[in-house]
Amino acid sequence: MTEGLAAQRGIVDRASGAATAEAARKRMTNRAFVKLGPTPTFDDMTLTMFGLLTRLQAHNEGAAREIAADNPFSSASCIRSLAEVVALICYLIEKPAELLRVSMHAGDGDRLSVGKLVRAAQREAPGFARVYEQLSNLAHPSYAGSTTSMTVSEDGHFTWRSVPSFKNEDDACVMYLWVLELTESAGLLWCRLYDAARGVATS
DSSP, rough: HHHHHHHHHHHHHHHHHHHHHHHHHHHHHHHHHHHSSSOOHHHHHHHHHHHHHHHHHHHHHHHHHHTTTHHHHHHHHHHHHHHHHHHHHHHHHOGGGGGGGGTTTGGGGGGOHHHHHHHHHHHHHHTTTHHHHHHHHHHSSSSSTTEEEEETTTOOOOEOSSOOOOOSHHHHHHHHHHHHHHHHHHHHHHHHHHHHHHHHHHH
């Protein structure tokens, strides 16, 4: 089913997946630049928003690079990190005054629990928690992905490789789909948070 969704979004192989991930990243940063305007105010709020945008771009590019390198585990870790920044933004949209907790002035005591962030993202986009759980299962040393590098041919021949690789092209396409959808959401959510945080800063 997910493979069909990838195809509907134009992801039919790794080349098209990489292209959609890059295009989504460019749309995300372009939206942010338009929101900032030609002469942004360089205050704590804006600098913190810069940091969030940099993280989003880093995880988008890292995930795309790892999928292209045929590494499902590193891909999942990068996409999960991307999802966590998206979840953080969802939480901060609800409580924009707490942007200070991820600013340059924050300390260890200001850290937010990932569970709280995921719940906020689930409220914004039902289904987020399920995808996050799938990514966490792959990223953590667990049962998920335990047979990724194993194949059994039609004649019963068993092959195992220590080098990580996707089991098939569809799995890689699904990873690209997650990158695409998270990045698209991130661009819209980042702009909403900017407006919300700017409102708090000027009130």
